[in-house]
Amino acid sequence: MKLRSLLFVPGDSERKFAKARGIGADVLILDLEDAVAPSRKDEARATVATLLDDTAPRDFAFFVRVNPFDTGLTLADMAAVVKPGLDGLLIPKANGAHDIAQIGHYLDALEQKAGMAIGTVRLMVVATETPAAMFALGSYAPVHPRLVGLTWGAEDLAAAIGATGNKGDDGSWTFPYQVARAQCLFAAASAGVAPLDTLYADFRDDAGLERSCRDARRDGFVGRIAIHPDQVATINRCFSPSDAEIAEARLIVDAFAAQPDAGTLGIGGKMYDIPHLKAARRTLATVGE
Template sequence: MGVRRSIHFVPGANLKMLSKVPELSADAVILDLEDSVVSSNKEEARKNVASWLASERDKTERFVRINPITMRTGREDLESIVECDLDGIVLPKVTSLDDVKLADSIISAYEKKRGPCSVGRTKLILIGAESAGTVFNLTSISNNDRVDGLTWGVEDFFASIGSRSKRDSQGQYLEVFKYVRSICLISAVSANVQPIDAVFSDIANHKKLAEECKYSAQMGFTGKLTVHPSQISIVNESFSPSDVEVKNAAELVAAFAENMREGKMAFLYRGKMVDTPHLERAQNILERSKAITKRDA
């Protein structure tokens, strides 16, 4: 699992937006064949996406969101683009592990034809919890070796439960949405896949986006879906360790090294007791910072 802070949606039917993808600073892009494409344009969008994927690569990860795999359109999407030069597939409206297994079987059949070096290369990012009945399946649907990320579909979930609003007067998620968000995080971490936070649809409200990203990162999410280019830099910064965090982590690791030489794994540090979990967190911060620096170089 590499660095994937911003995961940006690009409509597959929009040639102008596709042409601007190389100018984006997103860590990953999702070329969309689902919600942003009207039924009459599905075939054209597939051709656009396939053509774009044939273009010269850069360091940006390339994903394609197909239509639901349980629909004929979704299977046709997958079969038409799985041979392209992409990193993975985004599966929407995943209801059960059977959906994941179906996509896996189609991808595996192609990879085997292509040769041993291709087997297992194509990743899956799952969009779960798009309806009330699928919230409690988030852990089980991630139980597949091809799954590399998990997110939740806030807008579809909102529509499915009949809420009047997603947020309170302060702009914070109502409790039911906080709950689903937390379940997504815990399910992803327990399956050892990337926890990815849902889209923030108020594209002009950069201040609130930054606040939401900060809270999301504090929770444990490591990336967020974006729907407008102006959101990308905010998301990238929010999901990168700050200079202060890196400095503090390095100092804590050094303190552990010194105390371990004295046979101590738990000790008082700046007025607080620290032990193994604190060391692991500090090491994770330093590793993530190095990975981001390498990725952005």
């Protein structure tokens, strides 16, 4: 499952879904939470359930963001959308792996009822949206068998701790949110799942999005949330290896394969060791090699 670009789509808008499905996002996340007014939750569930019935070929994974546990709506959301065609759920405001275990138990029963193989529906988690969550990031390892990725969020966390803002005058994250971002990255790496960067709010700022994505990939993130279709192409490009990176990775892998007992090799005037080999293999894995 590719997880470079994950585009949010309001769950109550068939029109926006129809547009989004041709954008090129790796994942479409039909949103039942923040993008849907309380008065339209039932309508959104019914709309998403209908969209899941479409058997036309698609080149994206179909996820749904359910409402968090504290709303009392989570189980009703899941009962409406766990059916053939659903690839995964995005769980917001999770307080740790115990929440994911509970979701997993629900899914076992709902998949069986829907005639789906147990384990079909995968999980991604927004892992930093509550103060309690920040102390539970280590709980995702050992990894739950359904978990495929962790992402982080700053807006709900800021509201929860009473912050008046989460960015400095230069637009960079203030320290508490730098901590949340870094801890999410470490937690995902520890669990062996995909670390996914949070949204870039200004969807008209293409240059800023590109800089931010390149910084995120440099740091270890493998993909990013998108809030507007126009962001998808930039995100896909930034989180895909360039031709030069692929060529270098092949060179490194081939050189170590030719000298399997070597721990360090000189290639083209540069020294490479085992961490470089691991990184090269990850690069090639992203293009199916």
